Amino acid sequence: MSIRGGLRSLERLASALPDGAELYRLRPDGRVLRADRAGVRELGPEDPDSGLLRFIDDQQFAHYFIGDAKTSPERPSNATYKLGLVAPHTAFTPHAHGGEHLVLALGPASCGLYDERRRRVVDVELAPGTLIRIPELMPHSFGNRGTDRLAILAANTGYGIDHEDYAITAEVAQQRGETELAAALREVTARQRVGTVSVRERLAHRLHRIAAALEDSR
Structure with missing residues (x-):
């Protein structure tokens, strides 16, 4: 999974973590990103190392x-x-x-x-x-x-x-x-x-995803 673009801010935060500390970004689309000093990867069934x-x-x-x-x-x-x-x-x-x-x-x-x-x-x-x-x-x-x-x-x-x-x-x-x-x-x-x-929930979800994208782009 690419960690460019919207994930750069998470990668910057994770690079400063002490050994053993982790960050998890729970995105509105249901994807979960796991970050530590080694980098950022998606936590999902597609990753054989996700546990x-x-x-x-x-x-x-x-x-x-x-x-x-x-x-x-x-x-x-x-x-x-x-x-x-x-x-x-x-x-x-x-x-x-x-x-x-x-x-x-x-x-x-x-x-x-x-x-x-x-x-x-x-x-x-x-x-x-x-x-x-x-x-x-x-x-x-x-x-x-x-x-x-x-x-x-x-x-x-x-x-x-x-x-x-x-x-x-x-x-x-x-x-x-x-x-x-x-x-x-x-x-x-x-x-x-x-x-x-x-329909109301779909609209709220779309706005949430836009907000998440803006937050990722910092």
Whole structure:
């Protein structure tokens, strides 16, 4: 990837960093740039050295900042904090986490949540910059409403993506005999809607990209 033009400012900042420090530029088009003293490169599945991990489904990826895929109560780091890259106009397989979950959407997103008290699925439309907090074992599915790759920041208490309780799907819940959880997850699957991007949101996104380009050109 070329680092000329709009990326010169990021390269200048990174060249002055101490060893081990890194900068991440999260762009409005869903691209993520990673910079350190060695230079600037794109963090994406196309780069074999990016260290990205499969994130629940194919086409979705995770990059850990705190903790790792093997984090668990038996191998604790208290919480995990990672960058996720969600493919355009897709949603994760509905699941529930063994621990609390927080997601910050950096683009147009959606989240279907199962309301146990009302026994129905609630669709929540998330604007860029919205953080959603999801309690442990609440069935949900996070989606990307846009046509660009979506960057998200996700924090989980206690579990890395390799742990059996990180993402419990309907199939897994049924195999465990957790029939109520399995039924709730199947309901989220049946009602799942990725959603679309409105004209107003498309205009705001275009302006955001222009602002990002102007910032890069400094």
